[in-house]
Amino acid sequence: MLGRPRASFPPRTGRLTALSALSGLVIAAVAASLAGPWDNGQRTAERERAAAQVRTGDADHAEKAPGRDDPQARHHAPEVLAALGPADAAPGQTGARAGAPRPTEAGLADVLGPLLRDRSLGSLRAASVWDVASGEGLYGSRPGTSAIPASVTKLATGAAALSALGPDHRIATVTRVKGSTVYLVGGGDPTLTAAxxxxxxxxTARALKNKDKEVTLRYDTSxxxxxxxxxxxxxxxLAPVTALMVDEGRLDDSTHGPAPRSGDxxxxxxRLFAEKLGKHGVKVSGPARSGQAPKKAGQTAVVYSAPLGIVAERMLTNSDNDIAEHLARQVAIAAGRAASFSGASKAVAAELASLDLPVxxxxxxxxxxxxxxxxxxAEFYARLxxxxxxxxxxxxxxxLTGLPIAGFSGTLDERYADGSGAGFVRAKTGTLTGVNTLAxxxxxxxxxLLxxxxxxxxxxDRDAAQRTLDKMASAVAKCGCR
Known part of the structure; x- marks a missing residue:
């Protein structure tokens, strides 16, 4: 073996449960794609199951919960922890494959070695494969070599934010009133919508005693x-990273991906808030200006983001750069550091180190x-x-639940077109000029589950490198590698 994680990730005993047949998985993945991985009930069900840390012997992990938008809706997604079956699964138990063997280092080398030698992978190639049930390293090729991860970095950002704040944390946008001045105070919610x-x-208008009086408006990004x-x-x-924005500063109707952004x-x-106040009977005199709310100004109204777990899933599925930069700053705020690029960098590194990861x-x-x-x-991201x-x-x-599904969702929706890993590979992509990554x-x-x-x-050659990385993931999915 190539080693074990340190004490934060103790080895766990677990029998393995096989995934359902490909047809069933495809149907589930399509449902997930249509609903959005953060809109289905899988996240809540898995978090509650994990929090309870109870193994019941039931190998059926297809749990259901209400959809976010439709209380009556039920959606399935591929069970990302399906292979972590009950420890007490008996041989022959329905839905369980007791004692499924781990791949060997030699077996993984046989399938990954030739692909790693493909010239499309450039001058630095690194790979790391770990067993999730036991927490053991199975295979590595330059696993400890530092490399540019590109958007795979978002896994680290999400981990730091979820660890520091918890998946139920919500980011607030509030108004405060002092005299005849209304302060719009941004808390750093990049998902804030016009609605x-x-x-x-x-x-805010309802809370004001006289809706017809004039107010001045200040906005606080401190x-x-x-x-x-x-x-x-x-x-x-990426829009300018400021504590107050609407729809990620997009100047079109897009919800993700590149788009023209507001410079301010x-x-x-x-300015949009001033229009909304006018619509609700409060006249704003003069232009809105930047200004920090007085400490004694009481909170008048508040709206919250979705829970951080949902926001993190959205970030990963769509590789959302705006959400990522804001989550990094939320980590800095939680750590009492300056919410800047520099402060966030230090805070994220410290939080990840507290998880006993190789930073x-x-x-x-x-x-x-x-x-x-x-x-x-590569070892850092596999262990994460x-x-x-x-x-x-x-x-x-x-x-895990926010990872794009190969061939079906997010940044993997148009990859794995040959069907080799479609539905079975879930991964975060990373692409910059000269950089291609997959984790x-x-x-x-x-x-x-690996x-x-x-x-x-x-x-x-970006496309050729992506195809090789996809072949590597598919090769691991297809083999027992012993």
Whole structure:
């Protein structure tokens, strides 16, 4: 074996449960794709199961819970922990495959070695495969070598945020009133929508004693500090990082992916809020201006983001850069550090170190992975995913449930077109010029849940490198590798 994680991730005994037939999994994955992985009940059910840490002997993990938008809706998604079956599963028990063997290092080397030698993977190729049930390393090729992870960095950001704040934490946007001045105070919610801002205006107007009186409007972004521009500069992949924005500062109707962004998201949000106040009977005199709310100004109204677990899933599925940068700053706030790029970098690294992950030599220069100063090893990301499957860390479960499903959702929806790993591979993608990475989970042919991280730097053909990484994940899924 290549080693075990340290004390935070104790080895666990677990029998393995096989996944359902491909047809059933495809149907489930399609349902997940239509509903959105953060809209189904899987996340809640898995978190509650993990928190309880009870093994009942029932191998059926297809739990249900109300959908977020439709209380009557029920959606299935592939059970990302299906291979972590009950420890007391008896041989022949329905739905269980007791004693499923672990892949061997030699077996994994046989299938991954030739693919790692493919020239499409550039000048630096690293791989790490771990067994989630036992928490043991199974295979590594330069597993401890630091590499640029690109958007796989979002796994680290999500882990730090979920660990520091918990999956039920919500980010608040509030109004405060002092005299005839209304302060719109941003808490750093990048998912704040125009509809939610309208509700905040309505509640604020209702709270004011005289809706017809004139007020001045100030907007407060003091929750964050430092430069608002990412080092990449003006870019359609990311809005200025400010504590107040609506719809990620998008200037079109898109909900994810690159889009033209406002150069002043906070000012735009304040101007929209002034319009909403007017709609609800409160006249705003003069333009909205930046200004910090007095400490003695009482809270008048508030709207909250979705729970952090849902927000983290959305970040991972769509590789949302805005959410990632804001979650990194939320970690900084929780740690009492400056909510800036620098403060967030230090806070995220410290939080990940507290999880006993191998962060030596790693760098988390930003939350999104757009910064080429981000570095970490393949072993770091594989072990992070092992931690997310550990019953001792139920707060990290959204890292697994938010992973895109190969061939069906998020950034993997158009990959695995040959069907080789479709539905069976769940992974976070990473792509920059010269950088291609993939980290996630597969259930192998024997029903064993494995975590993997594959990293390639110095690539010259993005599409060819992606195809090779996809082949690697599919190869692990298809073999027993013994």
């Amino acid at each position: 939610e801002l309208d509700q905040l205006a309505k509640d 929750a964050y500090s430092g430069p608002v521009r990412h080092p990449i500069g003006v870019n359609d992949n 998201p906070a000012g735009a949000a304040a 030596k030599g790693a760098s988390f220069a930003d939350g999104s992975g757009l910064n080429r100063r981000d570095h970490a090893s 995913l092992v931690a997310a499957g550990d019953p001792d860390h139920p707060e990290l479960r959204p890292l 996630g989970t597969v259930v192998d042919a024997d029903g064993r 975590a993997f991280a594959f990293m390639a730097n110095g690539t010259t």
